[in-house]
Amino acid sequence: MDEAGDGFQGALDLFLRQALGAALVGARRLSGGASQETWAVDAEQEGLSRAWILRRRPGGATDAATVAIPLETEAELLRLAREARVPVPAVQRVLAAEDGLGSGYLMERLEGETIPRRILRDDAYAAARPALARECGRILARIHAIARESLPPLPLAPAEAQWRQYRSVYDGFDRPRPVFELAFRWIQDRLADGSPSDAGSAVLVHGDFRHGNLLVGGEGVRGVLDWELAHLGDPHEDLGWICVNSWRFGNIDLPVGGFGTREDLFAGYREAGGAPVDAERVRFWEVMGSLKWGVMCMMMCDVFERGADRSVERAAIGRRASEAEIDLLALLAPQE
Amino acid sequence: MHDSPVAAQLVTAVREFLEQTALPRLEGHAAFHARVAVNALAIVERELALGPAQDAAERERLRALLGGDGSLAELNRELCRRLRGGELSLGTPGLAEHLRETTLARLAVDQPRYSGYRRALERKEADS
Numbered sequence: 001m002d003e004a005g006d007g008f009q010g011a012l013d014l015f016l017r018q019a020l021g022a023a024l025v026g027a028r029r030l031s032g033g034a035s036q037e038t039w040a041v042d043a044e045q046e047g048l049s050r051a052w053i054l055r056r057r058p059g060g061a062t063d064a065a066t067v068a069i070p071l072e073t074e075a076e077l078l079r080l081a082r083e084a085r086v087p088v089p090a091v092q093r094v095l096a097a098e099d100g101l102g103s104g105y106l107m108e109r110l111e112g113e114t115i116p117r118r119i120l121r122d123d124a125y126a127a128a129r130p131a132l133a134r135e136c137g138r139i140l141a142r143i144h145a146i147a148r149e150s151l152p153p154l155p156l157a158p159a160e161a162q163w164r165q166y167r168s169v170y171d172g173f174d175r176p177r178p179v180f181e182l183a184f185r186w187i188q189d190r191l192a193d194g195s196p197s198d199a200g201s202a203v204l205v206h207g208d209f210r211h212g213n214l215l216v217g218g219e220g221v222r223g224v225l226d227w228e229l230a231h232l233g234d235p236h237e238d239l240g241w242i243c244v245n246s247w248r249f250g251n252i253d254l255p256v257g258g259f260g261t262r263e264d265l266f267a268g269y270r271e272a273g274g275a276p277v278d279a280e281r282v283r284f285w286e287v288m289g290s291l292k293w294g295v296m297c298m299m300m301c302d303v304f305e306r307g308a309d310r311s312v313e314r315a316a317i318g319r320r321a322s323e324a325e326i327d328l329l330a331l332l333a334p335q336e
Numbered sequence: 337m338h339d340s341p342v343a344a345q346l347v348t349a350v351r352e353f354l355e356q357t358a359l360p361r362l363e364g365h366a367a368f369h370a371r372v373a374v375n376a377l378a379i380v381e382r383e384l385a386l387g388p389a390q391d392a393a394e395r396e397r398l399r400a401l402l403g404g405d406g407s408l409a410e411l412n413r414e415l416c417r418r419l420r421g422g423e424l425s426l427g428t429p430g431l432a433e434h435l436r437e438t439t440l441a442r443l444a445v446d447q448p449r450y451s452g453y454r455r456a457l458e459r460k461e462a463d464s
Binding site: 176181185245248251311315319322323325327329335 | 369372412432436438439440451455460
């Protein structure tokens, strides 16, 4: 896992020495696909141990197959979010072409937990849990309030654009699923109902604000991670996405991440200066979220079937598309 | 006609081997993937046990709902076409019930412990 095959360790050590006066102690690959890597970097700087994270794309270019924003943009968003008092890791340095490491950035490595079941069940987070939904609301209000004119160029992805995108991916599979068809139609019939579709009213949306991307400590949220799906859009999208049942991990009656109520989420949002929340619009985005998750499961099944990833994990996740179906039915055709 | 042990029995034997013998000796990534493999084989076991009757019932419902006949795949394609065009909707008698039955059947195989499935089952039992 530690080899990157392009003189990576040497280039990293040189970069750390030149840019930060630090010496590399070790680098461990954490995750990432073929085009993007995340590394835990340990270094020594002025006699102190430093824990950093390096996100990079070795080739430099953005993978055309993904909708992920360039890493330089991600670094800029982290800087803006920090200014807006959103808990995020501090960016140490953005990579330059002459560093020979591709595109990317180095940031501080925060301590905390991202594994949902631990956050929802371990005693260490018992005190933090009741306040988490409200805190998420406050954080989202701050993200959505970041001034448009300060933002780097970002894709505009209102509801209609996302509906089109996922409709086209789903159609490409030619695997008819009646519940998804029903949901696509339901969303289509409501596209005009109040989503900011013009560039003027769209705000910065995190795009993947949910378990896994929230680093939590005993006192609450320490870091909002993974900004690669950030875009301009409807603020209700982030509020709906964190309510998708798949991210409640069994705590079905606590809609916000399995730890809180919508009332607390919305109260936190207002408390931090967020615009009034349209609960119906949040539900609309929860439907969109469940449908997107279902189509993503189909995408992962497709990756498996085409042989791009033959892991059992990738195969099995295809069978999670049905969880999106039961959640969509509960939203669209609730039983008394 | 194949001999005993039949496919379902072989899959169960492999799943039990993985779970009881192999898994305790594994750690890290290998243990994680072995657990995923155990879950995948459990899906296969449930599909072998429940699938044929579920498919037959789904086809029956589709024939009644659509007023036509065809293979399960053809009937589902036709249902999707009508839903997409708005010809059928949640206002159509029997549609919601059909979708619920079909989805419950899928989850009974794919993920019987899923919270949304457990909740839908409770609601269904309370109704009847």
